[in-house]
Amino acid sequence: DTEVTQTPKHLVMGMTNKKSLKCEQHMGHRAMYWYKQKAKKPPELMFVYSYEKLSINESVPSRFSPECPNSSLLNLHLHALQPEDSALYLCASSLPTSWDTQYFGPGTRLTVL
């Protein structure tokens, strides 16, 4: 199983809503990542979890709150987002030692109204 799954595929939310993005992998990878990608731009790293602990937070606003409840799951909790947060949110996983061979999920396309 070399698949990273993400739910939902699409999400539309208002600025006062609270929602969560979910990511799951069963490859035994102990490093998981959240990226944000705006249209026609490269992905931007947001968070890295290594062995279920947050190891990198790329100065992301607190309205984005990551959570790694176990080695297979990664969540991104969203609250009080802004329209400029509309983007494709990508989850990836890899072996934690050197980040090589990251497997990406299909992404969640988020629209904030």
Add this chain to the structure above:
Amino acid sequence: GQNIDQPTEMTATEGAIVQINCTYQTSGFNGLFWYQQHAGEAPTFLSYNVLDGLEEKGRFSSFLSRSKGYSYLLLKELQMKDSASYLCAVFTNRDDKIIFGKGTRLHILP
């Protein structure tokens, strides 16, 4: 500063060979990734180079010269499905982060 440069767009013909270059200046270097990304889809991993030299994987090859801060992705026997953006990304060892270039949009003509 951190800088990764690659051409914005390239055009090639079906069946031909194309080389996409990437130059980088980063704080430390662990390795260099190449990803393929079709419009509206997630990136797909193509290669990861740590040592100098050429690595071949089927129709795709990737080359790295660490002393020159230079890499290229070589695509042979181009197919229409190779029309996509190709992202060069460097894994730095100073902050343990991946920095992406802006991507090269490759157009394949029949």
